[in-house]
Amino acid sequence: MRTRRSRPRTVIGLGLTAIMLFPVYWMLNVSLTKDTDMRKSPPDLIPIHPTLVGYRAVLDQQLPYLGTSLLIGLGTVLLTLVIAAPAGYALAKLRPRGEGVLNFVLLIAQMIPAIIMAMGFYAIYLRFGFLNTVLGLIVADSTIAVPFAVLIFTAFMQGIPNELINAAKVDGASHLRTFWSIVLPVSRNAAVTVSLFAFLWAWSDFIFASSLDNGGGHRPITLGIYAYIGNNNQQWNSIMATAVVASIPATFLLVIAQRYVAAGVTAGAVKD
Numbered sequence: 001m002r003t004r005r006s007r008p009r010t011v012i013g014l015g016l017t018a019i020m021l022f023p024v025y026w027m028l029n030v031s032l033t034k035d036t037d038m039r040k041s042p043p044d045l046i047p048i049h050p051t052l053v054g055y056r057a058v059l060d061q062q063l064p065y066l067g068t069s070l071l072i073g074l075g076t077v078l079l080t081l082v083i084a085a086p087a088g089y090a091l092a093k094l095r096p097r098g099e100g101v102l103n104f105v106l107l108i109a110q111m112i113p114a115i116i117m118a119m120g121f122y123a124i125y126l127r128f129g130f131l132n133t134v135l136g137l138i139v140a141d142s143t144i145a146v147p148f149a150v151l152i153f154t155a156f157m158q159g160i161p162n163e164l165i166n167a168a169k170v171d172g173a174s175h176l177r178t179f180w181s182i183v184l185p186v187s188r189n190a191a192v193t194v195s196l197f198a199f200l201w202a203w204s205d206f207i208f209a210s211s212l213d214n215g216g217g218h219r220p221i222t223l224g225i226y227a228y229i230g231n232n233n234q235q236w237n238s239i240m241a242t243a244v245v246a247s248i249p250a251t252f253l254l255v256i257a258q259r260y261v262a263a264g265v266t267a268g269a270v271k272d
Contacts, residue, residue, distance in 0.1 A: 027247075031055070031240035038236055054241025062242050065224030068134065069203055070249070072220055075138035076202035077195045080145040084194060085187070087146075088153020089179050093165055103154075109147040117143060118211040125212060134218050140208040145198035156190035157183060196257050200250055221246045 030038065031054050032047040091099055121140050122131070130136035160183060168178040184191070206222040213219055225242050228235040 024247075027240045027243055030236055031244050033237060035235065035237050051237070054235075054237040054239075055245070057235075057238040058242050058245050062221065062224045062245070065219055065221040066246070068218045069220040069222070069246075071134055072137050072141065072205075073199040073202040075134070076141040076145060077198045079138055079142045080149050080194060080198040081191060083142070084146050084149030084153055085184060085191065086179065087150045088157055088187075088190075089183055091150070091154045092157035093160075093162075093183070094175065103151075106147040106150055109143075114144065114207045115211075118207050121208070122211055130212075132213050132218070136212055137205075137208055137220070138202075140212060141202040141205055142198070144201050144205075145194070148197060149194040152194055153187065153190050156187055160186055192257050196253055199253065203246075203250060 029045070029047055032050040032052070033044065034049060034051050034053070037044060037047075037049065090096055091102065096102075118140070121136070125131045125133075125136050130139075164182055164186075165178060168182055173181070203220075204222065205220070206226070209220050209223050210226070213223070221242070225239055225246070228239045228242070
């Protein structure tokens with residue numbers, strides 16, 4: 001009886017999953033379809049005459065952009081962890097004055113549109129010569145990731161027993177030693193979650209890239225894809241092939257880190 005009731009739910013779930021995954025399939029389909037075949041009406045649901053021209057264009061033209069995006073993503077992860085982990089520890093265990101105000105400011109920071117922040121960064125970078133630099137994009141992307149990361153670390157570290165902290169104090173450990181040797185290793189799930197989201201935000205960023213590094217020598221992959229789009233010509237085959245290749249690192253990281261992400265995101269949701 002229970003099996004019969006679950007069948008409609010399974011069918012509905014599979015149908016909704018297919019609808020959500022169809023854009024991914026269409027991206028792969030177009031990446032293997034010739035530009036001339038894309039003009040058919042209606043277009044083919046499967047590539048009748050598959051081609052790898054788009055993927056050859058990726059290897060010939062987009063590898064430098066992929067390398068720049070990888071560098072920016074890893075730099076954003078490192079900077080985010082360096083700032084957010086100690087801040088989360090301070091809010092969770094040291095309880096500084098104005099803790100509530102700081103948490104409120106972090107929430108407000110997440111609501112500020114990226115385009116507004118990009119305008120501010122442009123004025124600052126123009127004055128100090130940081131335009132068209134990888135470091136400038138790393139700093140800009142980190143401003144999106146840090147508020148979220150601090151909240152995740154704070155929620156996770158609040159669940160660490162105070163007995164561990166007190167035992168470290170009894171042994172004569174300083175706050176820095178306690179954080180580095182005890183709190184940070186225990187917070188592995190939160191660190192993986194923060195690292196994944198920071199990398200994905202930096203990897204998929206277009207607003208900061210187009211505002212702060214447009215025309216520079218070190219452009220990320222999002223601008224590499226945008227280069228294929230012109231006023232009179234859209235190279236959909238190359239666009240979708242680049243999108244497929246650019247999706248591989250994000251997909252790989254999500255599959256590898258999904259267990260840690262589930263534990264890190266739900267941290268602090270259940271209290272004893």
